[in-house]
Each structure stands twice: as structure tokens, then as C-alpha cells.
Amino acid sequence: MTARTSRGRRPGAPDTRAEVLAAARASFAEKGFRGTTIRAVAAAAGVDPALVHHYFGSKDDLFVAALEIPVDxxxxxxxxxxxxxxxxxxxxxxxxxxxxxxxxxxxxxxxxxxxxxxxxxxxxxxxxxxxxxxxxxxxxxxxxxxxxxxxxxxxxxxxxxxxxxxxxxxxxxxxxxxxxxxxxxxxxxxxxxxxxx
Known part of the structure; x- marks a missing residue:
């Protein structure tokens, strides 16, 4: 009997948010703001795009979070x-x-x-x-x-x-x-x- 692989959203582990931020930083650095998409960031972090939206809202908000600015x-x-x-x-x-x-x-x-x-x-x-x-x-x-x-x-x-x-x-x-x-x-x-x- 083979193990069943789950599809869809990976559950939000405590480090998932940090993994999404790391993927976003890498994408913004490599592709710029215009070239970065929520879908691509989610794929790089191994999560569903809905989870990225859940944590950060919009692409603009994700960008601000990825900059690690101490104030918005x-x-x-x-x-x-x-x-x-x-x-x-x-x-x-x-x-x-x-x-x-x-x-x-x-x-x-x-x-x-x-x-x-x-x-x-x-x-x-x-x-x-x-x-x-x-x-x-x-x-x-x-x-x-x-x-x-x-x-x-x-x-x-x-x-x-x-x-x-x-x-x-x-x-x-x-x-x-x-x-x-x-x-x-x-x-x-x-x-x-x-x-x-």
C-alpha cells in the first residue's frame, strides 16, 4: 500500500510565514516588483496562493513585509x-x-x-x-x-x-x-x- 499524497494547501506551520517571506524577498530581488507574482511566491514556498493572501493580503503588502521595514x-x-x-x-x-x-x-x-x-x-x-x-x-x-x-x-x-x-x-x-x-x-x-x- 502506498502513502497517499495530499493535494491543495499545505497547512500553515509556524515557519510557513517566514518561508513565504524568504521566497518573496528572493523573487523581488531577482525579478523586481512587476515580475513577482503571488502565485510564483507561493509555488517557491510550497504553499497555496490563498495562504500568501491570508498572511499578507495584497502583493503591495507582501512587498512591504519582505522589505522588513520596522514601520509601515x-x-x-x-x-x-x-x-x-x-x-x-x-x-x-x-x-x-x-x-x-x-x-x-x-x-x-x-x-x-x-x-x-x-x-x-x-x-x-x-x-x-x-x-x-x-x-x-x-x-x-x-x-x-x-x-x-x-x-x-x-x-x-x-x-x-x-x-x-x-x-x-x-x-x-x-x-x-x-x-x-x-x-x-x-x-x-x-x-x-x-x-x-
Missing amino acids: PRAVLAPVVAAGPDGAGERLLRAFLGVWDDPAVQPGLLAMVRSLLVDDAGGRLREAFVPVVVGPVLAGLVADRADVRIPLVASQVLGLIVARYVVALPPMAQMPADDVVARIGPVLQHYLTGDLA
């Missing part, structure tokens, strides 16, 4: 967007600095940024992080030309991350958060709502 930027940005476009540049920067200046969170964020910038020459940042994670949230703050405004905001914020946290460029690295907000907040506000002509 969509949740951080939601109150900024909810308060409307007026003053959003300063609010955005305060929210951003509040997360990045937290010593419990900063090491994980630095690891994520280094991975995004170096490991795949910015491909995941360009293909997915900005257009999939940050762009849709920030779109709630712009009335027009989101295709121009959001990359301008992203370029300013990425430059700030690199100067203040990755390279620790003086005096940017030592500048009090209030000074950073006073100097860069108006630039972000201009990118969000100002005249781009």
Missing part, C-alpha cells in the same frame, strides 16, 4: 494626508524625522535603505517602493501633476535620508529636527502644492 510608511503618512495639503510639507517631514530619529527603529530603516540603494542598484526603490508604497498615499496631497510632484518629494526625502542618516554629512546629521523642518519643509510644500511652471 503608509501608516506613518496616513495622518499627514488626512490633515490635508495645507502645511503637509512640514507635517510630512515631522512624521518622517520622528520615525528616523527613533533609535529603536533607525537601524532597521538604515538596513532597508542600504538594501534598496545598493543590492539592486535602486530597482526596488524605483519600481515599487515609491510608486507602490509611498506614491499612492502622497497622491492624496496633490491636486495635479502627481507624476511630477511625487518623484520631486521622493528625491528630496531620499536626499535627506542619505545625507542625514546613511552618510551622516555634517551639519545635516547633527541638525535639530526643528531646523530640518524649517529649512526643508517649505521645499516639500512647494513640490506638493506650489507652482511647478
Whole structure:
């Protein structure tokens, strides 16, 4: 008598979620965001696609989880967007600095940024992080030309991350958060709502 092989979904073992995340990281690194599918990640992890959806929801959520970001930027940005476009540049920067200046969170964020910038020459940042994670949230703050405004905001914020946290460029690295907000907040506000002509 031969053992019967079961078909369908593999039961969710305690390490199944980690296996799905490992398969997702490998796929996002190799194929990029567009080339990765829930079905392919599930096949690589040996699970049913429904289990991937159960653990992570959408492909966007799977991507955020695979990055191992210590905070979900969509949740951080939601109150900024909810308060409307007026003053959003300063609010955005305060929210951003509040997360990045937290010593419990900063090491994980630095690891994520280094991975995004170096490991795949910015491909995941360009293909997915900005257009999939940050762009849709920030779109709630712009009335027009989101295709121009959001990359301008992203370029300013990425430059700030690199100067203040990755390279620790003086005096940017030592500048009090209030000074950073006073100097860069108006630039972000201009990118969000100002005249781009």
C-alpha cells in the first residue's frame, strides 16, 4: 500500500510565514516588483496562493513585509494626508524625522535603505517602493501633476535620508529636527502644492 499524497494547501506551520517571506524577498530581488507574482511566491514556498493572501493580503503588502521595514510608511503618512495639503510639507517631514530619529527603529530603516540603494542598484526603490508604497498615499496631497510632484518629494526625502542618516554629512546629521523642518519643509510644500511652471 502506498502513502497517499495530499493535494491543495499545505497547512500553515509556524515557519510557513517566514518561508513565504524568504521566497518573496528572493523573487523581488531577482525579478523586481512587476515580475513577482503571488502565485510564483507561493509555488517557491510550497504553499497555496490563498495562504500568501491570508498572511499578507495584497502583493503591495507582501512587498512591504519582505522589505522588513520596522514601520509601515503608509501608516506613518496616513495622518499627514488626512490633515490635508495645507502645511503637509512640514507635517510630512515631522512624521518622517520622528520615525528616523527613533533609535529603536533607525537601524532597521538604515538596513532597508542600504538594501534598496545598493543590492539592486535602486530597482526596488524605483519600481515599487515609491510608486507602490509611498506614491499612492502622497497622491492624496496633490491636486495635479502627481507624476511630477511625487518623484520631486521622493528625491528630496531620499536626499535627506542619505545625507542625514546613511552618510551622516555634517551639519545635516547633527541638525535639530526643528531646523530640518524649517529649512526643508517649505521645499516639500512647494513640490506638493506650489507652482511647478
